[in-house]
Amino acid sequence: MAKKLLIRDLTLRDGQQSQFATRMNQNQVDRLLKSFNKAHFYAMEVWGGAVPDSVMRYLGEDPWDRLEKIKAGVGEASKLTALSRGRNLFGYNPYPEDVIEGFNRNAIKSGIDIMRIFDALNDIDNMRSTIKYVKENGGMTDCCICYTVDPKFSTKDKIKAMFSGKKLPDNLFSIDYFVNKAVELEKAGADMISIKDMAGLINPAMSAKLISALKKAVKIPIDLHTHCTPGYGLGSVLMAMVNDVDIVDSVIMPFAGGPAAPAFELVQVFAKKLGLETNVDLAAVKEIRTELFKIRKELAKFDQYKLFPKDFDPTDKLPAEVEKLFDDAIAAAKKGDTDTVTDLTQQIERYFNFPKPNEVVRMAQIPGGMYTNMLAQLQAGKIEHLLPKVMEMVPIVRLAAGVPPLVTPTSQIVGTQAVSCVINLNSGKAMYENTSVQFVNLVKGGYGHTPWPVDPAFREKISGKREEQ
Known part of the structure; x- marks a missing residue:
């Protein structure tokens, strides 16, 4: 059988x-x-x-x-x-x-x-x-x-x-x-x-x-x-x-x-x-x-x-x-x-004429939709030349947020914050001067327990509280 x-x-x-x-x-x-x-x-x-x-x-x-x-x-x-x-x-x-x-x-x-x-x-x-x-x-x-x-x-x-x-x-x-x-x-x-x-x-x-x-x-x-x-x-x-x-x-x-x-x-x-x-x-x-x-x-x-x-x-x-x-x-x-x-x-x-592999996604090891969204945000501000810096920023922001898997909605949260951090630094501002409500909630623990612990000092800096929600 x-x-x-x-x-x-x-x-x-x-x-x-x-x-x-x-x-x-x-x-x-x-x-x-x-x-x-x-x-x-x-x-x-x-x-x-x-x-x-x-x-x-x-x-x-x-x-x-x-x-x-x-x-x-x-x-x-x-x-x-x-x-x-x-x-x-x-x-x-x-x-x-x-x-x-x-x-x-x-x-x-x-x-x-x-x-x-x-x-x-x-x-x-x-x-x-x-x-x-x-x-x-x-x-x-x-x-x-x-x-x-x-x-x-x-x-x-x-x-x-x-x-x-x-x-x-x-x-x-x-x-x-x-x-x-x-x-x-x-x-x-x-x-x-x-x-x-x-x-x-x-x-x-x-x-x-x-x-x-x-x-x-x-x-x-x-x-x-x-x-x-x-x-x-x-x-x-x-x-x-x-x-x-x-x-x-x-x-x-x-x-x-x-x-x-x-x-x-x-x-x-x-x-x-x-x-x-x-x-x-x-x-x-x-x-x-x-x-x-x-x-x-x-x-x-x-x-x-x-x-x-x-x-x-x-x-x-x-x-x-x-x-x-x-x-x-x-x-x-x-x-x-x-x-x-x-x-x-x-x-x-x-x-069979399927699309060829996306080398950017393969090398960056991030979801294709996340890459596209970050690029679109930069293009909207006519600053797409900052994309390489954003790609370098993604693992930094992801680590700070507790290394979440990059899936909906965390991929969008991390990607948007990485773009924001690069724009802030490029404008002479503090890296996390602007943070989304979703990023703050992720760091606070509002979405649940992250795979890697968030630094309490960073959590306090972002959300005002050291302890996880």
Whole structure:
């Protein structure tokens, strides 16, 4: 009997959010539901993230209506997933307990089967209420650990820290860090664990080590969620598959690649060659893919790349040289040759006309959206020449704020403050003369416990109080 690989399709939430600013309207969604009902993905992420906000703000539609119509169309063929920010729900600030309870109760009543829960600081205390209320109302809890990497400090910063007697974090976000979080989440009631890599920073080598370690540490299923922005996505998914990951997140081809997750069709080719059964109906996926190409054209004004991938079906015969790329990538993955895996999977994506890796994001090791937002702020003031200084400032500000993972909303908070600090210094002002309310709250502890302790003297300087809130 073939081993199973479960597929969570992200097309209707993360796919369209990453590629087209979450602008799919209800009519466009409705056109896909009959085919999604036949596709039988294990799960479909359809709600949460930016979807409810965008549906109301830009489309004038009802997000609850969106969810209920998807549930009516898909039925029990796939488990519907929503992305929740724990105590912040779909917002950016903590909500009271009764709101968290009522929201989760109604989300499950309206069609959500799996609530995917994350906290920007990986503070599990911020996730406990949602875990509790989802389970009480009959839902499944997919508890995320936000993947991130340590700040990259310049030589100057390292020397300065050494002479000031201040310790810089070293290997803070280690394998043990993520494994310990997973063990704690399993004890807290998680039904599955997702490594949620919003920036696509997990490389194939780390993917292999982390998935292998997690499979040994917990009994519940492990899911890998990553993006293709810096060029690691497909290779990291392959390494996860070779190391027995239970669930993989992917997007149907016209909405995949670049800032989004890897293409399902390419994952399916690897799965078949590895003897893994996804149980996805490929004829139904073909129907969805055909319609998505049309919808992508309709969303042209929101399409940042305007680079359409080839129309490929996993049942198509590949050219011999492309077939060899897949076979060689699998051989390299089984040997643990992750550099070759990265090279070959990038060649595969290049053949299918996906966007090339974003080298700025890869080198800076920050999310693409964070980089774009900082650049936009500088361009608005016609001071984009300060970007290199802002990039150097990011790890300094991040360290001062407790080394938060760079995901929503902390990536925006740290990025905006880094821009502000550079502008202040460039104007002859004190570095932290201007601080956002959000940055002050982050330093105070208003968002939760940070992975690295905030210096009490810095907290007092910024917020007026030495002790964490």
